[in-house]
Amino acid sequence: MNGQDFNLRHLRAFVLVCRLGGITAAAEAVHMSQPAITQAIAKLEASLDEKLLVRSSRGMYPTTAGEMFVHRCDRALNILKQGCADAATRQKAAATARFDTKISSTQLRALIAVAAHGNFSVAARAIGISQPSLYRTARELEKVSGLTLYRKSESGYDPTVAARILIRAAKLSFYELDQALDELSSFGGAHSGRIVIGALPLSRSVLLPQAINMITQAFPDADIQVIDGPYDDLLNGLRHGEIDLMLGALRDPPPAEDVVQTPLFDDRLGIFCHPGHPLAGRDNIPLDELIQYPWILPRKGTPTRDQASAFFRANGLSDPTRVIETSAIILVRSLLESGGRLTMISQTQVSDEVKLGVMLPLPIEIGDTPRPIGITQRTDWQPTQMQERFLQVLRQVSQTLD
Structure with missing residues (x-):
């Protein structure tokens, strides 16, 4: 079981019973019959294998497990409520008032799948239902919400801005319910x-x-x-x-x-080479010699690559032209062994390699600030x-x- 498997209407009923202290008051607030709420709570308790509510002379109150669960349910439903409101505001459409109380987990799963795959057929296969069923569910969400959630494009169907807002809210809401399941598992004594x-x-x-x-x-x-x-x-x-x-x-x-x-x-950066490199063991290395060798650096836009460019500029040097871009330490180490290359990398990251003698720091001050x-x-x-x-x-x- 995971967070996407919960019935949102059942969760709302459970939260209201905890908040209002009884099924009668909750039934009026959530527009469900008392037997329906009783059945919903029974299904929740059965699926979680936990007693969530106890009855007393003053009403119904959550158990310790119920307190944990209602806290996460409340967070999940509030995230969804805010996401629905933000989606409606962003599209500036006549969205259905409080449509968060009218949507289902099934509809949200359909929205997430179509957005991820851009195609109803592919999305249906990915979540294991028929294409007509997925299409119907996805369009039902548009009808219930009053929002336009999909735009036809050359590559398939793209989510609208409102849809992306709703997707994020749905994922975070499901995340909270996953957290609830983990907490209840730990509460039951599982390590x-x-x-x-x-x-x-x-x-x-x-x-x-x-x-x-x-x-x-x-x-x-x-x-x-x-x-x-x-x-x-x-x-x-x-x-x-x-x-x-x-x-x-x-x-x-x-x-x-x-x-x-x-x-x-x-952390600080350093310049490293293989112990067999021509610069290994030398003192007072002229900096212009550095760019005569091929380099291994992270991809452009990363902090280390930016710092490397700043180092070369500060010393009046051009960036190296023969660069292999990678941040994988195993690959960096192997590339240093197989050629006369240099690298600028975290001193902490390669501390074990230096201890083992497979990488050697060059005595060059980079002038970087601690990261x-x-x-x-x-x-x-x-x-x-x-x-x-x-x-x-x-x-x-x-x-x-x-």
Whole structure:
């Protein structure tokens, strides 16, 4: 089971029972019969295998598990409510009033799938339903919301701006429900949990291995996913609830208003070569000799590449013309071994390679300012117990890298 499997109407009924203290009051507010609400709560309890509500002389109140679940449900529904309002405002259309109370998880899954694949047939196959069923569901969402969600293009169907706003809200809403499932699992005594980490180059080779080894000692059944990729792709995943946190070099200024950055330690850059390189072991190396050799550098637009360009400019040199672009440390090391190349890279990132004697720092002062390495997360992120413990572990490990 995951967050997309919940019936949103059932969740609204459950939240109102907790808030109003009884089924009768909730039935009037959510426009459902009392037997329907009773059945909805029974289905929720059965699917979660948890008792969520208890009855007393003063009404119905959530259990401890119910308190945990209603908190996440409330967050999920509020995110969806705000997303629907923002989508309607952005399109400036006569959207149905409070249409967030009228849409379903099935409709939102259809919207997400069509936007991801740009084609109804491909999207239908991806989520395992028939094309006519998906098409009908997708168009029902447009009718219920009063919004135009798809635009025909040469490549298929593109989501409108309103659709993209609604998609982000839906993904974040489903994310909160996934968090609820993790919390209830931990509440039941399982040494598990789930975390998805967007890993930038430095974190993959130094910080993450130690942190993952430590967290799995406390949570041996944890589901840990590490995703690497360009910074912008990881940031997009973070902001859409597909990634829990990003780990690596922080940006100045912060990349978006809805994320917050927490520094863990500072890092410096260095110029490195293979011990067999012609410049190895030399002192007082003329800087103009550096550009006579081929280089290995991260792709353009990354902080390290920007710093490399600034270093060459500050010393009156042109950028190297023979450059292999990569941030993969294994590839960097192999390329240094196989040719007379140089690289500018994080000193922390290659500390093990230097200790092993397979990479050698050149005695050249780059003049860079320390780069903060840390965590990027959504501003309103509320981590689960396992995720909070992982943050503590990251801080622990980072203290050994200062």
